[in-house]
Amino acid sequence: xxxxxxxxxxxxxxxxxxxxxxxxxxxxxxxxxxxxxxxxxxxxxxxxxxxxxxxxxxxxxxxxxxxxxxxxxxxxxx
Numbered sequence: 001x002x003x004x005x006x007x008x009x010x011x012x013x014x015x016x017x018x019x020x021x022x023x024x025x026x027x028x029x030x031x032x033x034x035x036x037x038x039x040x041x042x043x044x045x046x047x048x049x050x051x052x053x054x055x056x057x058x059x060x061x062x063x064x065x066x067x068x069x070x071x072x073x074x075x076x077x078x
Contacts (some may be wrong), residue, residue, distance in 0.1 A: 009017075029047045030036045036044075043052040055061055 010075050026047050030039070030044055036047075039049050042049045043056070044050060
């Protein structure tokens with residue numbers, strides 16, 4: 001990071017960014033907690049079912065992303 005960004009993040013980061021344990025909490029909850037089982041397949045935020053952004057449920061966009069991803073992976077293995 002540039003010299004300007006690093007001090008700025010040191011000031012603003014603790015106020016607006018999650019710590020590493022906070023950032024990992026939802027993934028760990030979904031992977032190992034028995035209360036997460038009924039939420040399987042749902043979007044989770046802060047260990048609760050939540051509504052994702054509209055573009056996250058866009059089937060056309062998902063298909064395009066899949067196609068682009070396949071092309072990238074194919075190029076990596078050529």
